[in-house]
Amino acid sequence: xxxxxxxxxxIYREHGxxxxxxxxxxxxxxxxxxxxVQEVILRVWKQAPDAENLRAYLITxxxxxxxxxxxxxxxxxQQAQLVEIAERDSALDRALDQVLVxxxxxxxxxxxxxxxxxxxxxxxTVAETSVRVGVPEGTVKSRAYYAVRNLRVILDExxxxx
Amino acid sequence: MNPGxxxxxxxxxxxxxxGLSDDDHRAFSEHLRTCVPCQTELxxxxxxxxxxxxAGPEGGPHLAEAAAGVAAGLPTExxxxxxxxxxxxxxxxxxxxxxxxxxxxxAAAVAFFVGGAWLGPRxxxxxxxxxxxxxxxxxxxxxxxxxxxxxxxxxxxxxLVTRGWGTQLDIDCEDMPKEGELALWVIxxxxxxxxxxxxxxxxxxxxxxxxxxxxxxxxxxxxEVRTGTGKVLxxxxx
Ligand SMILES: [Zn+2]
Numbered sequence: 001x002x003x004x005x006x007x008x009x010x011i012y013r014e015h016g017x018x019x020x021x022x023x024x025x026x027x028x029x030x031x032x033x034x035x036x037v038q039e040v041i042l043r044v045w046k047q048a049p050d051a052e053n054l055r056a057y058l059i060t061x062x063x064x065x066x067x068x069x070x071x072x073x074x075x076x077x078q079q080a081q082l083v084e085i086a087e088r089d090s091a092l093d094r095a096l097d098q099v100l101v102x103x104x105x106x107x108x109x110x111x112x113x114x115x116x117x118x119x120x121x122x123x124x125t126v127a128e129t130s131v132r133v134g135v136p137e138g139t140v141k142s143r144a145y146y147a148v149r150n151l152r153v154i155l156d157e158x159x160x161x162x
Numbered sequence: 163m164n165p166g167x168x169x170x171x172x173x174x175x176x177x178x179x180x181g182l183s184d185d186d187h188r189a190f191s192e193h194l195r196t197c198v199p200c201q202t203e204l205x206x207x208x209x210x211x212x213x214x215x216x217a218g219p220e221g222g223p224h225l226a227e228a229a230a231g232v233a234a235g236l237p238t239e240x241x242x243x244x245x246x247x248x249x250x251x252x253x254x255x256x257x258x259x260x261x262x263x264x265x266x267x268x269a270a271a272v273a274f275f276v277g278g279a280w281l282g283p284r285x286x287x288x289x290x291x292x293x294x295x296x297x298x299x300x301x302x303x304x305x306x307x308x309x310x311x312x313x314x315x316x317x318x319x320x321x322l323v324t325r326g327w328g329t330q331l332d333i334d335c336e337d338m339p340k341e342g343e344l345a346l347w348v349i350x351x352x353x354x355x356x357x358x359x360x361x362x363x364x365x366x367x368x369x370x371x372x373x374x375x376x377x378x379x380x381x382x383x384x385x386e387v388r389t390g391t392g393k394v395l396x397x398x399x400x
Contacts, residue, residue, distance in 0.1 A: 008252050009245050016244065038248050046324070098216040105217060119179040120214055126181045144175030152207050160213065 008045050015058050016041065018103060022059065025099040026066055026092070036065055056159030063096055097160060104154040112147035119144055174200055178207050308387060308396035318387050318396045320346070322379045329382065331358050331373040338367045343390030348375045351383050360390075 019037045024030065040062045044054070105113055111133075118129040119140075126144075130137045155161075173190040176182045182190065194200050308318035315337050323330040333346055345360035359373025375382070379400065386397045 004252060005249050008248060012245050012248055034244060034247070038251055041248065042251065094216065097213065101213050101217045116179060116214070119176060119181040120211070124181060126176055126183065126186070129181060141176055142172050144179055144181075145172045146175070148175040148178050148207050148210060149203075151210060155210075155213065 004045075008041060011041050011045055011054070011058075015055060018055075019058060019062060022096070022099045022103060023062055023066065025102070026062075026096050032069075036062065036069070040065060053157060053159065055157055059100065059159050063093075066096070067092060100155070100158050100160050104151055104158060104160070107154050108147060108150060112143055112150060115140060115143045115147050116151070171197070171200055174203060174207075178204070178210055306385065306398040306400055308385060308398035310396045311394055314395045316387065316395045318398075320385055320398065322382070322400065324379055325374075328374065328376040329379050331375065331385075333359060333369075333371050333373060333387075335370075335387065336368050338369065338395070339363050339389060340365055340367050344369070344395075345388050345390070346371075346373050347386045347388055348373075348377060348382055349384045349386065350377055350381055353383075355386075 016037060019040060020033055023036045023040075024033045027033065027036070040058055043065075044058050044061050105116065108116065114133060115129065118124045118132055119126070124132060126137050126140050129140045133140065135143075170190060170193040173182060173186055173193075177187070177190050177194075194204065306320050306322065308316075308320060310316050310318075316339075317336040319334040321330075321332040321334075323332065331346060331348075335344075338344060341363050343360060344363055346358045347355045348358045349355045356375065358375040359371050361369055361371045363369070382400050384397060384399045387395045389395060
């Protein structure tokens with residue numbers, strides 16, 4: 001069934017590298033990365049291959065898989081307290097969001113990313129950024145505008161809707 | 163619209179990220195009070211700072227100087243290799259499925275020999291019609307070739323295409339009865355049979371129709387092509 005192969009390979013080529021980075025950074029377990037990514041792609045391919053937003057679906061599936069495995073690994077009968085599980089899950093959610101934001105920044109155009117770094121992370125002013133980057137202030141402003149816009153679109157696409 | 167309003171809209175980016183001069187900040191805040199598009203847009207992006215904070219003071223690996231270090235510690239053999247591994251897994255899972263089917267086919271073959279008519283139930287992966295709708299070609303598709311029952315020489319190929327709403331059934335049949343009604347029945351795990359498509363026989367004995375069922379492919383236990391009077395012409399277990 002060459003069709004299946006093609007569909008799976010295509011999902012992998014398109015989203016595999018991103019998924020690997022996300023899973024790697026969320027689990028820090030190189031041995032599990034490929035297994036998890038493989039499972040995610042196979043599940044999505046079986047269940048909702050024509051999902052409208054495949055990227056978000058893949059990421060959500062990865063999130064579930066990681067949470068499940070996390071739980072299974074950490075579960076000890078006498079200490080499986082709900083509070084602990086909830087805490088661990090929210091820590092994991094945070095870690096995943098962090099990874100996704102980093103991933104989103106990585107997908108931003110370089111000159112937009114540069115503006116985000118200067119304005120947001122380095123707390124430079126528009127004027128200082130203009131000097132640092134070597135473009136007029138007007139350009140810094142319009143790049144900041146598009147950077148913010150695109151970042152929102154990329155995050156939405158990944159299913160990060162907060 | 164006042165002449166400077168285009169310039170003002172654009173300040174939204176630096177308003178969210180920070181870094182506007184006091185004058186610009188004041189001007190944009192003023193503009194925001196009356197500009198609905200900017201208000202809407204701000205509503206959509208106002209959560210960004212909190213998300214950006216998650217990426218840490220360094221802005222995460224993508225903002226760090228060594229952006230290439232993002233996957234540090236992550237083994238990186240060529241991607242092709244991983245695609246190969248993935249496809250091997252696909253084929254392994256498919257094989258599991260096919261082994262089971264072969265078992266059934268073998269049992270059916272015995273029955274056919276007993277009946278004296280070898281009609282060779284075939285469970286092969288066939289190449290789907292290339293002229294099909296293009297949207298379908300990237301969807302996961304399972305092909306089954308329905309085995310003709312003794313005394314029938316029909317040839318039926320059914321592609322089960324996974325859809326969000328259930329399963330699309332692309333039916334290709336040859337050497338069919340030349341008159342009367344024909345129907346594709348879908349039988350679920352509880353033995354409940356429903357019609358997924360019905361059509362009128364053609365003089366050529368050949369037809370190509372598409373049916374639909376709310377069942378997902380894995381919920382379909384078997385498929386049967388029957389005549390209007392209920393006579394089973396071909397069947398397939400999935
Ligand atoms: Zn405006």
